[in-house]
Amino acid sequence: xxxxxxxxxxxxxxxxxxxxxxxxWLCGDEALAHDLVQETFLRAWRALDHLRDTGAAxxxxxxxxxREHARLYERKRPQFADVDEVDVVDERDAHxxxxxxEENVIRNAIRQLDAKYREPLLLQVLGGFSCEEIARExxxxxxxxxxxxxxxxxxxxxxxxGDDVREAKIHELP
Amino acid sequence: xxxxxxxxxxxxxxxxxxxxxxxxASDCARCAEVxxxxxxxxxxxxxxxxxxxxxxxxxxILLKQATEQQRSRQRLRRGGALLALAxxxxxxxxxxxxxxxxxxxxxxVAHLQHEAFILTQTRPIAEDQVRKAFANLSVRVxxxxxxxxxxxxxxxxxxxxxxxxxxxxxGPVTVLYLTDDQHEARGDFVRDGWLGxxxxxxxxxxxxxxxxxxxxxxxxxxxRTALQSAT
Numbered sequence: 001x002x003x004x005x006x007x008x009x010x011x012x013x014x015x016x017x018x019x020x021x022x023x024x025w026l027c028g029d030e031a032l033a034h035d036l037v038q039e040t041f042l043r044a045w046r047a048l049d050h051l052r053d054t055g056a057a058x059x060x061x062x063x064x065x066x067r068e069h070a071r072l073y074e075r076k077r078p079q080f081a082d083v084d085e086v087d088v089v090d091e092r093d094a095h096x097x098x099x100x101x102e103e104n105v106i107r108n109a110i111r112q113l114d115a116k117y118r119e120p121l122l123l124q125v126l127g128g129f130s131c132e133e134i135a136r137e138x139x140x141x142x143x144x145x146x147x148x149x150x151x152x153x154x155x156x157x158x159x160x161x162g163d164d165v166r167e168a169k170i171h172e173l174p
Numbered sequence: 175x176x177x178x179x180x181x182x183x184x185x186x187x188x189x190x191x192x193x194x195x196x197x198x199a200s201d202c203a204r205c206a207e208v209x210x211x212x213x214x215x216x217x218x219x220x221x222x223x224x225x226x227x228x229x230x231x232x233x234x235i236l237l238k239q240a241t242e243q244q245r246s247r248q249r250l251r252r253g254g255a256l257l258a259l260a261x262x263x264x265x266x267x268x269x270x271x272x273x274x275x276x277x278x279x280x281x282x283v284a285h286l287q288h289e290a291f292i293l294t295q296t297r298p299i300a301e302d303q304v305r306k307a308f309a310n311l312s313v314r315v316x317x318x319x320x321x322x323x324x325x326x327x328x329x330x331x332x333x334x335x336x337x338x339x340x341x342x343x344x345g346p347v348t349v350l351y352l353t354d355d356q357h358e359a360r361g362d363f364v365r366d367g368w369l370g371x372x373x374x375x376x377x378x379x380x381x382x383x384x385x386x387x388x389x390x391x392x393x394x395x396x397x398r399t400a401l402q403s404a405t
Contacts, residue, residue: 012235017227024225034228041235042242106222124187125216126223131186150185157215 008045011057016041018126019061025122026069028111036072040065062127062137109159117152120145180205188212233328240329241311244354247332278352279363279370281331282381286348286368289337293348295324296341307336311353313378316403319396342389349397350381362387376401 016037023033023040043064044051051060110118123134131149135142175183175194180202183195188209199206228234286293298321307325308315311334323346324339330350338349356374363370369387373380373394380397382390 008239009236012232012239016232016235020227020231021223021225025223030225030228034231034234037231038235038238042239045239045242102218103222106218107225110219110222122223125220146186149187150182153185153215156219 004048007054008041008048011044011061012041015058015061018058019065022062022122022126023065023069025110025118025126026066027072032072036065036068039068043068058127059129059133059137062123066137105160106156109156112159113152113155117148117155120148121152124149177202177205181208184209184212188216230326233326236329237327237334240332241334243332244334248354276331278372278379278381279365281333282350282370282372282383283365283368285328285330285335285337285350286383287366289328292324292326292337292339293346295339296346298323299325304338308351311336313351313353313376313401315400318400319393340389340393342384342386344386344388345384347389347393348383349393350383351375351378351397351401352381353378355379362390373398 019037019040020033023036024030027033027036040061044061047064051057110121113121120134120138123129123137124131127134129137131142131145134145134149138145175198177198180195180198183190183192199209301318301322304318304322304325305315307327310327313336319340321340322338323341324337326337328335328337328350330337330352333352333355335353336351338351340347340349354377356377356379360373361371363372367385368383369385369390371382371387371390371394373382375398378401380394380401382393384390
């Protein structure tokens with residue numbers, strides 16, 4: 001096996017799961033996420049010689065995946081684009097424990113987040129990236145990232161109800 | 175840092191690597207309590223985002239990559255075999271590079287050892303699963319042998335293959351069907367303690383591996399029927 005193939009195998013085995021989860025939350029569809037990750041790695045294989053720093057591999061793959069997703073978005077409108085049209089009051093009924101477990105309740109709430117809030121949150125929580133790294137990836141300022149992840153958590157807490165609602169509201173950013 | 179600043183920062187990152195933040199958490203019991211709640215929320219959030227990854231995702235990606243590589247090699251062969259050969263000779267002379275393809279027996283045994291856990295599978299699987307695996311690689315099959323206990327599409331070195339396990343009374347026989355390429359003439363081999371047989375069959379090559387070759391003739395005949403009756 002060539003050194004390039006060995007490196008590629010290691011990347012696929014160590015990062016395909018993380019990329020799948022990120023892709024899933026980006027497009028909202030399991031089969032589409034599978035294709036996205038597959039296409040991302042095929043592109044990565046063709047461009048593997050450009051990867052100089054293995055520590056940057058995850059960020060590099062995320063960049064490729066986001067571009068793939070953008071291409072996909074041009075061809076087919078993903079499900080999440082429609083969330084603004086969802087009747088929030090009806091959706092909140094589905095958040096109650098009678099209808100779903102805690103994870104599903106949170107997942108439904110995440111799906112309702114606007115993409116501009118959801119994506120930095122995904123990069124932070126799933127990707128483990130710092131605000132500076134997310135800012136570079138999304139081509140926005142670190143301050144904008146901090147604002148968006150703040151608002152993402154605030155909106156989630158409000159949607160999910162419970163003790164955190166009051167706190168999320170009273171600590172509103174200036 | 176005051177309480178408001180602390181609680182705003184909590185919504186940005188519940189566990190920042192920030193000295194004033196940590197100091198405030200140790201000074202203010204109320205804020206420390208709020209932070210514990212935020213950490214619990216973060217843990218639930220992480221769990222909710224961790225959707226299940228499809229089984230064998232990595233294998234599917236590697237298989238696709240191996241297939242794509244194989245196709246581009248075939249295109250290259252068709253399009254400019256002579257040019258590629260000339261370039262290869264020049265390259266080999268120019269930089270002293272010696273290209274040596276690994277023999278099929280070595281690739282097959284290495285693959286089997288890489289996926290050795292499969293040898294423990296003894297329960298027969300549904301015939302549909304086997305047909306689906308072959309269909310994934312665009313291979314048509316007729317009547318299948320009975321008693322297959324495992325099937326998957328696997329990259330073997332640079333080849334695409336269907337990997338099958340057939341338990342026998344004297345130990346399991348691994349069957350690899352490498353698609354799209356008739357690699358070698360029919361023959362038996364011994365490698366790393368494994369007995370093997372490779373058989374050009376239909377449009378590919380059938381490889382059998384086991385510690386006991388007693389069932390090879392019978393299994394070869396069964397796969398000959400399965401693969402030739404469908405083409």
